[in-house]
Amino acid sequence: AQSVTQLDSQVPVFEEAPVELRCNYSSSVSVYLFWYVQYPNQGLQLLLKYLSGSTLVKSINGFEAEFNKSQTSFHLRKPSVHISDTAEYFCAVRPPNSGNTPLVFGKGTRLSVIA
């Protein structure tokens, strides 16, 4: 069975500093990878996803993630964070061509941006 490990449960970072949120998955086959963001008391919103092609994927608000097959990782990065980036971030995985097999989520990383 697929599993996702988010290595840090909490990440505090100062405003305008860079941040990396780590995600590793367990699979020897191709996967689709997703990052979602959740603001307090809200649902999850898709931040970005990797399906195939270029290993570097970017979101519209400055986040990017790099798919690394050899390390089975999909770390999320931002070069300069804002207070508004304070939220919980979830990494998720699914095998391609698997119908509507549900996504498997990591336990989340709470990003706190400090002014």
Place this chain on the structure above:
Amino acid sequence: DGGITQSPKYLFRKEGQNVTLSCEQNLNHDAMYWYRQDPGQGLRLIYYSQIVNDFQKGDIAEGYSVSREKKESFPLTVTSAQKNPTAFYLCASSKQGGDGELFFGEGSRLTVL
């Protein structure tokens, strides 16, 4: 605007009472899902349905029940058999044959007193 609507957003109930959480979508998605979220535990799958009148248990189905009589609707009942029902519940949907991207509702927070 298309989306997923969950209601109620907040719900308080006494121990031993059954509770039904509503989830409606107008995205014309075939598949719908219920996840439970607890602090530090991420999202855990309760039930999912890939088509009307069919559903499958997820990882933590005990104490919950669902129905899928209409494509747009996937209500979740938290029964009195659920030992620790206080949690944040999230409903989601996805396209048939897509990449698996989930579209989420705003969630329902259930507190059992």
